[in-house]
Amino acid sequence: MRTDPVPSHTGCVTDPTSRALKLLSLLGHRPVWPGPVLAAELGVTPRTLRRDVDRLRNLGYTVDAEPGQGGGYALRRGQALPALSLDEDEALAVNVALAAAAGYLTDAHAGQRALAKIDAVLPPAARARAQETRAATDLSGAGMAVDSAILAACADGTRRRRRLRFSYVDRRGRHSERWVEPHQVSCRGQVWYLAAYDVAREAWRSFRLDRMAEVRVGDWVFRRRPDAAEALERTLDPVPLEAYEHEVVLHVRCPIESAPDFMTWDGAILRELEPGLCEYVTGTDDPEEAASWLTGIEYEFTVIENPEVREALAELGERLLRAAGGARREV
Template sequence: MLETSARLLRLLSLLQAHREWTGADLAERLGVTARTVRRDVDRLRELGYPVNASPGTGGGYQLGAGAELPPLLLDDDEAVAVAVGLRTAAGNGVEGIGEASVRALAKLEQVLPGRLRRRVSALNEFTVPMLRGPARATVDASVLTELAAVCRDGERLRFAYRDHNGDSSRRTVEPFRLVCTERRWYLVAWDVDRADWRTFRADRIEPRPPHGPRFAPRPGPAEDLAGYVSKGVSQGAYAQQAVLRLHCAPEEAVSAVSPSDGVLEAEPGGTTLLRTGGASLDLLVIHVLMLGVEFEVLEPPELVARIGAARDLLGRATERSAPPRRADGTGAAR
């Protein structure tokens, strides 16, 4: 049996990990009696943790938003600073910490009192980030935490969704996981109406609560969920598909191709296979030229013809744009 202090920390972790627990479930997880669970809940309340209890056979315990922060964690200013930092990291898809930021933010906002939520919201609403690099499709951090919560709690999600053409539809899904790239967030979910797995861009999701009911989680669409999303958003969403051989090592290819641009596969000879897609062959030509690495086209053959046409067009433009030569042909005229 766990000592009291360790058991309290374990109980708090369980309450943070799931929206609601029955007393019997908590007692089984902690290896104690239901009476001990009630006493431990009272101790957490004395420490300032807002634990709500609902009576009856269907009742349970839930970590709620309280009137004051738990004294063992952060004071008001520290809590606001951490929440703002987490929202910034989560909303901007900072590589390596974005998903952890959403999880931490979901736990923190669960216990933030109303007065601090208003301060955090004001800071985010009236702050404009100046970011380097390519433009990102921003997503509200509150939407991310809401998506993370329904994934965690196994609740059906209802939302309005805009596709890449701007058309809107209403969706009901069983959310599975959030996947983050350096530019965007995606929700992988089972689409109830279409009876199939779908990947949704989080910045195009507008939740329509209330959520629910709860569902029994089903196995995910793939073991490599990041690869599954990468394949879907870089190929499956486009009318034209292409396979290229990049004449560079996988490490160099990774720096040129983001997960949302294509799927990479190392080859024995030190080259890298790229599977990608585009709305048209002409856009694919631009895409592969922008990679800035030597390549060859494996398929489709139509792409080779488009690249040749682009080469001829650029060659003629270069000839027309060359500076005039002097009479002796040795240099540009002054």
């Protein structure tokens, strides 16, 4: 992979080889480029552009040219391109995206290896900028980690319209085997979901990828169901609070406009009781899990409901206090 050379002050790339790489990159971004627009993008004359196009053709690339209004230059599809060409801003975007993706995958080292390979071929200035940006950006809470193999299998089944088989554990801890027609993979809040038609249950369902295992892409090709669009809209609806085993009610000491975004996710209720005091209502199936994420709330809060969550939070507090050697901070 190469990064594009820095243009001169006139906006053109003066080195013919570097300009050819830039031209190849631009041709890959659009199906057709009008000649004057492409010449202006490169900062060269139409005559120089024609020479650069001929240079690509001599290298074995098929560049079609259609004269007249509505015509232009087009790189014929299906050709092998040289090492990926990125400018400095594009390289930075890829760096940030890979760093964020590492938070979504159980194999975070895959993203780190990719970042190391990109860093190795960046010019010193671009590499320093990318590394400084990563160091200054906290992406540790980007999302719940998901197995990359499960994500890839779900995406593959969705793309090729192949039925999937997998083991699943629902929010009550019940295990089941599923046979589904996958239609959409999405990330909402911090969780990855698969929207699919459950063949055995003859109903649309939404499955959390972190609760799936042994995902297998089958050979059965399915047709998109007539009600798919409407059903996919429904799967985006938040889980109703009554679906959870435990309702959790907190009083949080913060202005409602400063409340964390997650307090409005997945059907939760957030309302202002008085200036500086909010009531937050949500649900959970696991009091210990709820106690864990409640410690991430940066404001003072009181658990109003329920007793199981309050007890789990107290036990977690005692564990943390023991971990700190029993030390209590003076107030």
